Amino acid sequence: MSWIKRLPLLKNIVQYAFRCRLLGLIGLVWVNIPGYAGGTEPIVIATDHVALVYEAADNGRLYQVHFGERLDDQREYGKNQWRREAYIASGLDNLLEPAIRVIHGDKNPSLELLYVDHKTGAIDKNVGLTTITLKDPVYDLYVKLNFKTFSSENVIETWTEIRHNETSPVTLTAFASSMLHLNAKSYWLTQFHGAWFGEMNVAESKLTSGIKVIDSKLGTKATIFQSPNFIISLDNPGSEQYGQCIAGTLGWSGNFKLAFEQDEQNSLRIISGINSFASDYQLRQGQTFQTPAFVFTFSNKGAGLASRNLKRWGLNYGVLDGKRDRLTLLNNWEATFFDFDERKLTRLISDASQLGLDLFLLDDGWFGNKYPRDNDGSSLGDWEVNKKKLPHGLRYLSKEASGKGIKFGIWIEPEMVNPKSELYEKHPDWVLRLPNRKEDVSRNQLVLDLANPEVQDFIYATLTGLLQDNPGIGYIKWDCNRMMSSQYSPFLKDDQSHLFIEYARGLYTLLERFRKKYPSLPMMLCSSGGGRVDYGALRYFTEFWPSDNTNAFDRIFIQWGYSFFFPASTVCSHVTSAGNQSIKFKTDVAMSGKLGFDLMLDHLNDHERLFCKNAIKEYKRISDVIWYGDLFRLVSPYETEHAVTLSVDSTKNHAILFVYNLHPRHNDFNKAVRLEGLNAQTLYQVDEINLFPGTKTQFALSATYSGDYLMKVGIPVTSNEPLSSHVFELKSIKQE
Ligand code: GLA
Numbered sequence: 001m002s003w004i005k006r007l008p009l010l011k012n013i014v015q016y017a018f019r020c021r022l023l024g025l026i027g028l029v030w031v032n033i034p035g036y037a038g039g040t041e042p043i044v045i046a047t048d049h050v051a052l053v054y055e056a057a058d059n060g061r062l063y064q065v066h067f068g069e070r071l072d073d074q075r076e077y078g079k080n081q082w083r084r085e086a087y088i089a090s091g092l093d094n095l096l097e098p099a100i101r102v103i104h105g106d107k108n109p110s111l112e113l114l115y116v117d118h119k120t121g122a123i124d125k126n127v128g129l130t131t132i133t134l135k136d137p138v139y140d141l142y143v144k145l146n147f148k149t150f151s152s153e154n155v156i157e158t159w160t161e162i163r164h165n166e167t168s169p170v171t172l173t174a175f176a177s178s179m180l181h182l183n184a185k186s187y188w189l190t191q192f193h194g195a196w197f198g199e200m201n202v203a204e205s206k207l208t209s210g211i212k213v214i215d216s217k218l219g220t221k222a223t224i225f226q227s228p229n230f231i232i233s234l235d236n237p238g239s240e241q242y243g244q245c246i247a248g249t250l251g252w253s254g255n256f257k258l259a260f261e262q263d264e265q266n267s268l269r270i271i272s273g274i275n276s277f278a279s280d281y282q283l284r285q286g287q288t289f290q291t292p293a294f295v296f297t298f299s300n301k302g303a304g305l306a307s308r309n310l311k312r313w314g315l316n317y318g319v320l321d322g323k324r325d326r327l328t329l330l331n332n333w334e335a336t337f338f339d340f341d342e343r344k345l346t347r348l349i350s351d352a353s354q355l356g357l358d359l360f361l362l363d364d365g366w367f368g369n370k371y372p373r374d375n376d377g378s379s380l381g382d383w384e385v386n387k388k389k390l391p392h393g394l395r396y397l398s399k400e401a402s403g404k405g406i407k408f409g410i411w412i413e414p415e416m417v418n419p420k421s422e423l424y425e426k427h428p429d430w431v432l433r434l435p436n437r438k439e440d441v442s443r444n445q446l447v448l449d450l451a452n453p454e455v456q457d458f459i460y461a462t463l464t465g466l467l468q469d470n471p472g473i474g475y476i477k478w479d480c481n482r483m484m485s486s487q488y489s490p491f492l493k494d495d496q497s498h499l500f501i502e503y504a505r506g507l508y509t510l511l512e513r514f515r516k517k518y519p520s521l522p523m524m525l526c527s528s529g530g531g532r533v534d535y536g537a538l539r540y541f542t543e544f545w546p547s548d549n550t551n552a553f554d555r556i557f558i559q560w561g562y563s564f565f566f567p568a569s570t571v572c573s574h575v576t577s578a579g580n581q582s583i584k585f586k587t588d589v590a591m592s593g594k595l596g597f598d599l600m601l602d603h604l605n606d607h608e609r610l611f612c613k614n615a616i617k618e619y620k621r622i623s624d625v626i627w628y629g630d631l632f633r634l635v636s637p638y639e640t641e642h643a644v645t646l647s648v649d650s651t652k653n654h655a656i657l658f659v660y661n662l663h664p665r666h667n668d669f670n671k672a673v674r675l676e677g678l679n680a681q682t683l684y685q686v687d688e689i690n691l692f693p694g695t696k697t698q699f700a701l702s703a704t705y706s707g708d709y710l711m712k713v714g715i716p717v718t719s720n721e722p723l724s725s726h727v728f729e730l731k732s733i734k735q736e
Contacts (some may be wrong), residue, residue: 005534006104008249010615013205013523014411014696015376018307026149027736029540030277037058039055039056039059040055040064040115040118040253041055041078041117042054042055042065042066042075042077042078043055043056043118043130043132044074044077044121044126044240045130045147045149045156045641046070046074046715047070047150047151047152047154047155047156048151048152048154048476049069049070049154049300050068050069050070050148050154050156050297050298051066051067051068051069051071051074051077051146052064052066052067052156052180053066053074054132055077055079055083056115056213057079057440057539057695058059059084059509060114060115060137060169061086061112061113061114062085062086062087062113062114062115062132062134062145063083063084063085063086063113063240064083064084064085064086064180064181064466065077065078065080066080066215067180067182067246067298067660068244068298068300069183069244069300071300071305074620075518076198077722082183082267082402082586084181084267084269084694086132086145087100087113087143087145087160087176087179088100088179088269088610088727089101089102089110089112089113090109090110090111090174091108091109091110091111091280092110092111092112095261096211096261096269097211097261097262097269097271098131098161098174098177099160099175099176099273100113100142100143100160100172100173100174100175100270100675101172101173101174102141102162102170102172102173103164103170103171103173104139104168104170105167105168105169105170105189106168108139111136111139111541112136112138113136113143114134114135114136114137115132115133115134115136116129116133116134116135116142117132117133118131118132118133119131121308123148125151126150126151126152126153127148127149127151128148128149128151128259129146129147129148129149129152130146130147130149131144131145131146131282132144132145132147132390133704139164139166140164140165140166140168141162141163141164141165141166142162142163143160143161143162143429144158144160144161144584145158145160145456146158146159146161146354147638148293150313150316150317152312153297153309153310153312153313153316154297154298154299154309154509155295155296155297155310155312155313156295156296156297157293158177158178158294158296159290159291159292159293159294159295159305160175160176160177160178160179160273160290160291160293160371161175161288161289161290161291162175162288162289162291163282163283163287163289164283164285164286165285165286166285167285168285169283169284169285170280170282170283171281171282171283172276172280172281172283173280173281174209174276174293175248175273175274175276175281175289176272176273176292177252177272177273177274177293178248178271178272178273178294178296179270179271179291180234180246180268180269180270180271180296181267181268181269181270182234182246182267182268182270183266183267184234184235184244184266184268184344185234185235185266186206186207186234186235187206187207187210187232187233187234187260188204188205188206188207188208188232188233188234188235188236188237188238189200189204189205189207189232189260190204190230190231190232190233190238190303190328190564191202191203191204191205191214191226191227191228191230192227192229192230192561192564192565193214193226193227194224194225194227194530194558194561195224195225196224196528196529196531196548197529197547197548197549197554198547198549198554199227199529199530199546199549199561199562200227200530200546200557200560200561200562201217201546201557201561201566202560202561202638203656204233204237204238205708206237206389207232207262208262209259209262209264209266210261210262210655210689211259211260211261211262211277212259212260212261213257213258213259213260214228214230214257214258214260215228215255215257215258215277216254216256216257216275217257217273217275217277217278218255218483218484218532219254219298219447219483219484219487219499219500219503219580220254220415220447220480220482220483220484220503220527220532221481221482221483221484221527221528221531221532221534222253222256222525222531222533222534222535223527223530223533224483224528224529224531224534225528227300227390227530227533227534227561228250228252228256228258228272228534229247229248229249229250229564229565230247230248230258230260231245231246231247231248231303231306231564232245232246232268233245233302233303234246237542238302238303239303240302240303240304240313240531240632240633240634240636241301241302241676242301242302242717243302243594244298244300244302245298245299245302245303245306246270246296246298246299246306246307247296247297247299247303247310247564247565248272248294248295248296248297249294249295249296249310249534249535249565250272250273250292250293250294250534250535250536251292251293251294251295251318251505251534251535251536251537251539252274252292252534252536253502253504253507253508253532253534253536253537254274254275254500254501254503255274255275255277255279255556256272256274256275256534257271257272257273257274257275257277258270258271258272258275259271259272259277262494264592265688269710270620270675272294272520273291273292274291274292274500274501275296275323275500277500278487278500279497279498279499279500280497281497281498282495282498283499287433288289291537292536293535295310295313295318295535297309297310297313297689303421303564304632304633304676304729306333306598307563307564307565307631308630308631309456309564310563310564311377311566311631311632313569314535314538314565314567314570314586315567315569315627315628318535318538318539319438319535319539319541319542319566319567319569319570320515320518320520320523320539320540320541321522322567322569324351324463324520324542325623325627325706326522326542326543326594326623326627327340327358327407327475327522328356328358328477328594328596328616328619328620329352329357329359329360329361329409329596329597330348330351330352330355330356330357330359330360330361330596330597330601331361331363331574331596331597331598332344332348332360332361332362332598333363333364333411333596333598334343334574334576334578334599335348335366335552335575335598335599335600336365336552336600337350338364338365338373338374338376339365340365340389340397341390341401341682341688342389342390342391342392342397345360345362345390345397345400346348346358346400346677347602348601348725349397349400349401349406349598350400350404350599351602352404352406352597352698353404353405353505354602354613355597355609355612355613355616356404356613356616356617356620357596357616358392358406358407358473359407359408359409359475360390360397360400360401360406360407360408360409361409361410361411361429361475361477361596362394362397362408362409362410362411363411363477364411364413364479365378365384365386365389366385366386366389366390366394366410366411367379367383367384367385367386368382368384368386368421369382369384369386369388369421370382370420370558371386371418371421371511372386372388372389372421373386376443376445377418377444377445378418378420378421378444378508379418379420379421380413380416380417380418380423380445381416381417381418381421381422381424381448381509382421383412383414383424383462383466383475384421384658387684391491392677393422394408394410394466394469394470394472394473395469395470395471395472397472398454398470398471398472398473398474399472401472402472403422403501406476407474407546408472408473408474408475408537409473409474409475409476409477409522410461410466410470410473410475410476410477411476411477412463412466412476412477412478412479413450413478413479413480413481414462414478415447415450415459415507416445416446416447416448416478416480416481416482417431417445417446417448418443418444418445418446419439419441419444419445419499420447423444423602423709429457429490430447430448430449430452430454430455430458430490431446431447431449431490432447432448432449432484432486432487432488432489432490432499432717433446433449433486433488433490434486434487435490437486439486440485440486442485443481443482444485445481445482447482447484448465449489449491449503449507450502450503450507450510451489451491451492451498451499451502451505451506452490452506453490453506454490454491454515455491455506456509456510457507457577458491459510460510460513460514463476463514464514464517464518464713467518467521472556474521474522475521475522475523475642476521476522476523476524477523477524477545478523478524478525478526478541479525479526479527479528480526480528480532481525481527481528481531482528483531484500484503484669487499487500487504488540489503503659504536507537508536508540511537511539511540513539514540515540515681520691522542522543523540523541523542523543524541524542524543524544524572525537525538525540525541525543525544525545526544526545526635527545528548529545529546529547529548529549530544530545530546530547530558530562531576531663532544533546533562533566538566538570540711542570543569543570543571543572543594544566544570544571544572544726545572546558546562546571546572546573546593548558549578550574550575550576550578550579550598551578551579551581552575552578552579552581552585552586552589552590553581553662554579555573555589555590556589556637556660556662557637557638558591559571559573560633560636560637560638560643563631563633563645567627568593568594568626568627568647569623569626569627569628569630570593570594571590571593571594572590572593572594572596573590573592573593573594573595573596574590574595574597575587575590575595575596575597575598575599575612576598576612577598577600577603578734580689581723582692582723582724583604583608583611583612583658584611584725585723585724585725586617586691587612587690588658588660588690588725589660589725590728591615591619591626591658591690591727592626592645592658593626595616595619607692607693611692611693614639614693615690618689618690622654622656622689622729623650624649625647625654625655625656626647627647628649628650629647629650629654629655629656630646630647630648630650630677631646632645632646632648632675632676632677633646634646634674634675634676635673635718637660637662641661641662641663641665641667641668642659642660642661642663642664642668642718643657643658643659643660643662643729644657644658644660644673644717644718645657645658646658646675646677648674648676648677649680652677652678652679652682652707652732653679653682653731653732654727654729654730654731654732655675655677655678655729655730656727656729656730657675657686657717657727657728657729657730658724658726658727659673659717659720659725659728660724660726661718661720661721661722661723661725661728662722662723663722663723664718664719664720664721664722665720666716666720667720668720669716669718669719669720670716670718670719671716671718672713672714672715672716673712673714673715673716673717673718674710674712674713674714675689675714675715676679676709676711676731678707678711679707679708679732680707680708680711681706681707681708682706682707682708682732682733683704683705683707683732684704684706684707684710684730684731684732684733685703685707685730685731685732685733686701686702686704686710686715686728686729686730687703687727687728687729687731688701688726688727688728688729689727689728690727692725697726697727698719699715699717701715704733710730
């Protein structure tokens with residue numbers, strides 16, 4: 001290849017430029033060379049509408065030449081004079097945040113990545129795979145950049161593999177899944193941040209020169225403060241319908257880092273991956289370090305389209321059994337907390353069945369004998385049924401449930417142990433803790449060392465044993481109620497900096513093994529609410545618990561945040577006694593996600609019970625549209641005193657409109673809401689559904705509307721009644 005011959009000369013130029021402080025932005029200078037022609041043809045990684053394009057230059061390096069809308073003529077990609085090195089390594093001419101940094105066995109901290117080859121193939125009609133291999137010319141170290149394209153979803157999944165054949169281990173101190181470059185006038189970052197009881201707040205800020213980092217150093221419960229999801233809007237603040245944006249999400253259930261660096265030429269680097277904080281990784285000869293997947297899309301129609309792309313990908317590929325129906329359920333956590341016995345539970349089972357729910361979920365408090373789990377102070381790790389509370393065991397309860405025609409599910413927090421437990425007494429060495437310091441408990445508990453295969457085996461045996469002994473268990477809620485502190489693994493000994501990574505990998509190994517045996521058992525992912533919501537974990541889970549905050553008013557905001565990235569079928573939403581809103585308001589909010597209940601049903605009056613029963617029936621009738629339809633966020637609770645969303649099924653014949661009025665002022669009502677995503681030519685009948693018994697709709701809607709009218713003029717569906725809600729159904733009318 002011609003560029004190989006030219007390398008020594010190029011190297012001299014680079015070194016000279018450095019010496020003269022002409023500046024290491026060789027990659028940037030390079031792009032301005034007039035008449036520059038690339039070393040390879042453009043490597044086009046494209047979906048139906050989005051393209052990411054690379055080109056290897058004559059200097060051997062790989063450059064990103066395009067990311068955005070796909071061009072009609074792919075020969076034109078190479079014309080772009082703006083380009084940036086694809087996956088920038090530290091130690092040579094890079095001056096900003098690198099994608100990768102290594103220290104070789106001889107302590108040399110430099111890396112140069114030159115193009116070796118690339119392969120492109122089709123996995124099936126919709127999915128393609130491109131792998132670009134890069135290599136250091138001096139050291140025997142390879143980096144593979146992998147890109148899976150999902151054509152109809154317009155989503156790209158990318159991950160990196162790092163491997164070497166050097167005799168001594170190579171230390172990796174930065175190892176991004178992805179580096180992307182953007183070139184716009186300005187960049188607006190939407191991030192999703194929170195805390196326990198207040199997850200996924202949506203916040204937008206304009207990026208300025210320098211670096212903005214969103215990360216987690218929590219180990220477990222890693223997403224409770226910041227979530228590994230973002231949107232970057234180009235040139236203007238983000239909008240639901242307009243403008244170019246990229247939306248991305250990292251599939252990793254551990255420490256993550258998203259870095260956005262705006263350089264002195266106003267370009268933006270987006271670097272996503274595992275957080276390298278306290279995680280230097282010793283990579284042995286021949287070993288491959290594989291990063292988690294970063295999943296992203298590009299939209300020219302605002303955040304609405306970007307999130308519909310990602311959620312369609314989630315349903316089709318990202319979430320376990322994304323297209324299988326979910327179970328409505330009654331959970332006993334907020335109904336009873338730890339205070340229950342067989343009698344109370346059988347009553348709840350019977351209530352759940354009478355209401356028409358699919359499942360009863362028994363939460364925390366069912367286990368421990370030497371140390372009974374009557375509060376959160378003991379027993380985690382001792383996963384035997386508490387004989388005093390449940391003398392006839394779990395089988396009795398699951399039989400009760402199946403006798404009433406519903407399923408039975410159970411809560412477990414398998415990664416944790418209380419110091420007050422038999423497990424801890426037997427295996428103090430299985431716990432993360434510093435050898436010479438006091439243990440650091442949180443919620444009275446400690447984290448088990450999942451880097452240790454023995455611990456993984458114990459959890460696997462616990463879970464499979466529980467399911468074998470109780471074949472009636474048809475659902476699991478897997479909790480993880482604390483973050484890591486005292487970050488020291490007795491098992492890893494001298495490799496403590498591997499702990500964060502090996503813990504997450506240990507979790508995946510365990511889940512992989514479990515899923516081989518139980519591939520389709522529905523499972524809820526929970527971590528004190530939204531402490532572990534990411535697409536890495538959702539490969540093994542069918543749904544997640546978004547927040548311990550079940551106040552329906554707060555939930556509107558929390559669920560709004562999740563709706564940018566996760567399908568409604570995965571967002572568990574329960575009607576509880578929290579909040580002083582009506583049962584209708586609570587149920588309408590819960591129906592926009594995966595509906596469940598968590599309250600003593602005998603606290604409801606007859607009308608409320610009847611309403612709930614009807615609502616569950618109604619939900620089952622329309623849940624396909626809510627779960628699998630396209631979501632349009634029409635009116636934002638962040639900008640108004642209302643929240644309105646529309647879910648439209650793929651045929652555009654059926655749609656569900658959720659309307660929530662928060663705390664509007666007197667004159668704040670009756671404004672027409674323009675709908676989206678309908679078929680302009682179709683005639684729709686619009687009916688208010690899910691009405692409370694004895695009430696009538698207050699909206700004088702016309703008998704029918706065309707999609708054209710609904711999208712251009714809209715219909716008045718909000719009201720000024722505080723904390724009220726309405727659900728409307730749109731059905732196409734066959735025209736003669
Ligand atoms: C966590 C979960 C709750 C509940 C409790 C039980 O807080 O988020 O839903 O399961 O644990 O202890």
